[in-house]
């Protein structure tokens with residue numbers, strides 16, 4: 001039987017996770033949901049932002065659903081030694097799970113085109129997924145150095161590292177519209193040549209997926225001029241960091257955006273936004289990003305794609321009917337959640 005570890009965390013985390021749990025209980029009542037502390041809440045409870053009890057609970061779990069960690073800028077947590085701060089709990093969680101593929105769907109929802117910084121006719125129909133390599137490339141490559149007047153970093157990838165993230169991208173493309181765009185800079189970077197060769201060879205195993213290769217600079221341009229052309233984008237870590245933040249502004253609110261981080265076994269699902277200390281505890285946070293993260297959990301970790309589809313459709317219906325404050329409406333967290341449950 002499936003088991004999900006639930007990590008509400010700090011700030012608006014418990015509020016938005018509470019909403020997602022109601023939805024999960026509705027569509028997947030057989031799944032075991034087990035709550036454990038993380039972040040500042042775990043430091044308060046156990047003196048450690050990623051306590052042994054939480055780590056042990058993850059062993060053999062199918063997935064983890066996370067809220068957010070961290071406190072307000074003036075929080076006493078910011079004066080703790082770095083390893084005890086909430087954010088280090090999150091970093092240790094990600095390392096512990098070995099999640100090397102980060103998936104971020106970006107969708108401009110029908111009826112919410114006016115929130116997008118893009119003109120409505122360009123925003124309409126934005127529905128793409130960025131698959132970003134998360135544990136390699138320039139940010140982690142040990143070949144690096146800094147002198148007084150010179151410095152360098154290295155982007156290194158092995159074929160195996162490219163294949164394992166590529167597999168998640170091909171599988172996602174197969175479940176979506178079947179178009180995969182691999183992002184690189186193969187005209188100037190050797191590591192991009194290997195990236196391109198590896199992904200091209202991998203495509204043999206996915207005959208239903210159409211593979212394109214595009215340069216990262218071109219993708220950045222087209223994401224804001226012709227975003228409808230994209231279905232799934234596959235990218236290395238640094239390019240993906242930049243492109244996913246660029247893409248995150250397209251829907252118009254951080255509160256709408258879910259994410260999945262996948263590795264060998266236990267997937268980690270969390271909203272893209274932070275702890276939002278300015279609205280924490282008020283019951284007004286938009287839970288859509290977390291509910292949609294739970295939908296990704298159903299799809300990618302539990303193999304329940306049709307329940308995921310149902311949850312996503314219900315969220316779209318609810319947002320159009322009772323928009324929350326970040327969307328220019330007045331609905332509270334509880335009201336939006338109730339509307340999602342009704343739509344289900």
Ligand code: ATP
Pocket residue numbers: 012016068069070071254255256273274275276277278279284285286287289326
């Ligand atoms: P952190 O340091 O934890 O990231 P932050 O202060 O940067 O916290 P964010 O969570 O990144 O805050 O949010 C940025 C802005 O977007 C804040 O004004 C916040 O209120 C708003 N926001 C973020 N998430 C949501 C949400 N789910 N619903 C409504 N507003 C949100």
Ligand code: MG
Pocket residue numbers: 273274275
């Ligand atoms: Mg933030």
